Amino acid sequence: MRVDIVSIFPEYFAPLDLSLIGKARANGTLRLAVHDLRDWTHDVHRTVDDTPYGGGPGMVMRPEPWGEALDALAPDELSPDGHTLPRLLVPSPAGVRFTQAMAHELATESHLLFACGRYEGIDQRVLDHAATRMRVTEVSLGDYVLFGGEVAVLVILEAVTRLLPGVLGNAGSLAEESHAHGLLEAPMYTKPATWRGHEVPEVLRSGDHGRIARWRRDEGLLRTAARRPDMIAALPPESLDKRDRAA
């Protein structure tokens, strides 16, 4: 997967040299480049913002540098695989909610472009023009306000990269983690069996894999019902058996 990030704070992405994302870059699974939006400005002050039409507080990111940056990074109508248009993701408080399902969808893309907005946002015409030749999605992490899109890109990129083949050493953990099957995961334990008077649940030390699987599902259901009833409501009815409903 090719990933291009455009930001006025490229140094925000230094963490992408670390850990499993760093390894994915080193082995070619992820071909990532971070670009400074100011490289597409032409004035001595490298200006990227201006006052908003219609008045109001703050500044808006000018369209010209963004237009030139996206022209340079997605020059062709089609992505390198020749089959799909590049996917432009714009973190925004006004975006669609980012979910694990979206992470899975994005993990199938061959070329992701991220536009990191700052100030009061990016001139709308940048997104409107990009939509004539790319698939553009404004994405929100949740109902809170950040300084800019950079941290949202780090979150999205981590959620997507860990789904790419070969990135997670134990791909099996993808199957059991929270949100993998619409439920929160059960509590996890490791040695010692007793710690400060707290015991590991006996079932997990029983060696009875059927009981263990059932316990984990029940605990996941109970946790989800208590913390995220919205996820229970969103489960397909057929995914809950009679016993689940009794739990």
Ligand SMILES: Nc1ccccc1-c1cnco1
């Ligand atoms: N608040 C923001 C400001 C700029 C770019 C993204 C966001 C954002 C993304 N998800 C929630 O907020």
